Amino acid sequence: MRGLGVLLGKEFTEILRTWRLFVVPGILIFFGISSPILAELTPQLLSSMSGLADQGVVIEIPPATTADAYLQFNKNAMQIALIAVIIATAGAIAGERSSGTAQIVLAKPVSRTAMVAAKALSNWGLILVAVAVASLLCAGVTALIFDTDLLPEFAGVVGLWYVLAMFLVALTLFFSAALGSNAGAAGAGIAVYFTLTIGSLWETVREFTPVGLLGAGDRIIMGTTDVPVVWPVITGLAGAFALVGLAAVAFGRKEL
Amino acid sequence: MSTAIEIDGLTKVYKDVRALDGVDLIVPEGSVFGFLGPNGAGKTTALRILTGMARPTEGSARVFGHDVVHATNDVRSLVGYLPDVPAYYPWMTAEEYLRFAGRLFGVPREVLDERVTSLLDMAGLAGVKQRVGGFSRGMKQRLGVAQALINAPRLLMLDEPTSALDPMGRKDVLDMIAALRGRTTVFFSTHILTDVERVCDTVAILDHGRVVRQASIGEIKREGHATRLLIEVEEGAELLEQALAGQAWVRECVRNGQAVRCVIEDVAAARRAVPALVARLDLALVRMMDEEPTLEDVFVQLVGRGV
Structure with missing residues (x-):
């Protein structure tokens, strides 16, 4: 993988100097801060909006808890943030091909595998830092509004989310390399994401594949103790690395 | 004299189009070689195969004896390449791009410092702090030649380096190429005849994917029938x-x-x-x-x- 270090350095510099620094990290940090606040305000909002109190109907909405704050964050991160991850990753290889930047770089003694690996590692690194900052902010705001309960569970849930994000980054990189189109890669990535969501309805699939990462976080926060996460984490990580390998093979076969 | 490029029966077929049709070509080391042909003759396809960007359908191509299909990194270490439309990372400056390109070749830092300074100077980009995204076509082309020279290549391959440039831009790029005579082999594709006459010593004429003539400029002119x-x-x-x-x-x-x-x-x-x-x-x-x-x-x- 000749040139990996140089390409990785270029990727991180690009993150710091372009929109890439703000999109996924911005979304995650926004959810990190807003989720506990939204959880706290939701019961009051629902009560004020029902309009049934004037008719003598009383709806009792229990006060929000720490678990609600973390559930809110997990729900937002699992949906909007993961779709943002897919869209932000879709152009990683297809964009380099269509703009012509790959042609001039790969005419140098650099392997295409190194270029794909640099894309994967930089995106994984960016998301790791972003979700770490976002979850720390979420835990801090939650502690201020509620308490410091469920911190170990929340850390585990963030870890599961990160494994799923790694898998989806690798999947989108594969589509980006194989399809050669930003829009095509984003569309295929989102389609697979929704297929995984549907797949999470089957217990066997949930137990042994990365699909299990989708709903596991909510169940852990709600206190379920026997949530199967070992196989979903193992297959999620293995799938992520395998997909990066497949992306390198697909990119290697393309003419520039 | 040794051979820089040796192409034997090179054929490239895209669906129903034969972009290259049994091309045979010898580029002697040390020459400034013009690869001349009308638009669509197959010049860019040949260069893409030589740089490992595309694979031949049939035939072979060797650069300094290395097969371009199997020994891609060995070939690329010896070559500087400027594509027909060079594209850069728009957020970089010219100096940053040259340093990036040099590091990809593994040029040692002290050598790179010196080379970046002299190449920026040669390209007329010394002191330019503007990002590459805001460069004119001429500036991008001059940066393209500079980045292709960052590894002090034994072979410089330039694909239509003067097309779409204004007269001053063309003159600058041709002067840069002419200044390389005797220092490196230059393989230079173009459809502009006056550029070939001005800087090249040997020429191959490509038409419909075939080399119809290869000789020195003087020899080709002497053979003119009319x-x-x-x-x-x-x-x-x-x-x-x-x-x-x-x-x-x-x-x-x-x-x-x-x-x-x-x-x-x-x-x-x-x-x-x-x-x-x-x-x-x-x-x-x-x-x-x-x-x-x-x-x-x-x-x-x-x-x-x-x-």
Whole structure:
């Protein structure tokens, strides 16, 4: 993988100097801060909006808890943030091909595998830092509004989310390399994401594949103790690395 | 002299199109080699195969003895390449891009510092702090040549480096190429004949994916079948033009003042007949001389159309 270090350095510099620094990290940090606040305000909002109190109907909405704050964050991160991850990753290889930047770089003694690996590692690194900052902010705001309960569970849930994000980054990189189109890669990535969501309805699939990462976080926060996460984490990580390998093979076969 | 590029029966087929059709080519080391052909002749396809961006359908290509399909990194270490439309990371400056390119070649830091300074200077980009995204086409092209030289390559491959440049931009790039003569082999594709005449010592003419001729510029011009003949008389050039136009060995005549310039089919017949013709018309001959065919004349003969 000749040139990996140089390409990785270029990727991180690009993150710091372009929109890439703000999109996924911005979304995650926004959810990190807003989720506990939204959880706290939701019961009051629902009560004020029902309009049934004037008719003598009383709806009792229990006060929000720490678990609600973390559930809110997990729900937002699992949906909007993961779709943002897919869209932000879709152009990683297809964009380099269509703009012509790959042609001039790969005419140098650099392997295409190194270029794909640099894309994967930089995106994984960016998301790791972003979700770490976002979850720390979420835990801090939650502690201020509620308490410091469920911190170990929340850390585990963030870890599961990160494994799923790694898998989806690798999947989108594969589509980006194989399809050669930003829009095509984003569309295929989102389609697979929704297929995984549907797949999470089957217990066997949930137990042994990365699909299990989708709903596991909510169940852990709600206190379920026997949530199967070992196989979903193992297959999620293995799938992520395998997909990066497949992306390198697909990119290697393309003419520039 | 050793060989920089050796291409043997190179064929590239895209669906129903034969972009290259059995190309054979030898580029001697140390030459400034013009790879000339009209748009769509297959020049870029050949360069893409040589740089490992595309794979041949048939045939082989070797750069300094290394097969370009199997020894891609060995080849690339020795080569500097400028694509026809160079694209850079728009957020980088010219200096950052050159450093990035140098590190990809593994150029040691001290050498890189020195080389970046001299190449920025050569490209007229020293002190330019603007990001590459805001560069003009000419600046991008000059940066392209500079980045292709960052590894002090044994072979510099340039794909249409002067197309779409204004006259000053063309002059700058051609001066940069001319300055490399004797220091590195330059393989330079273009459809601009005057550029080839100006900087190249050897040329291959490509048409419809085939090399129709490869030789030195001088040799190619000497082989031009039709010769131009300039005949100047003291006065009465109109009469001479009419008389020449009726001769079987004249393809066409153009008069300019008292001089008539003819494209001749049969040079020997013309040399025998012209003095007699002038005498019969009772005109005073000032001069009669062969005019060397231009590269464009030869190109039109070989390819069958202008560019």
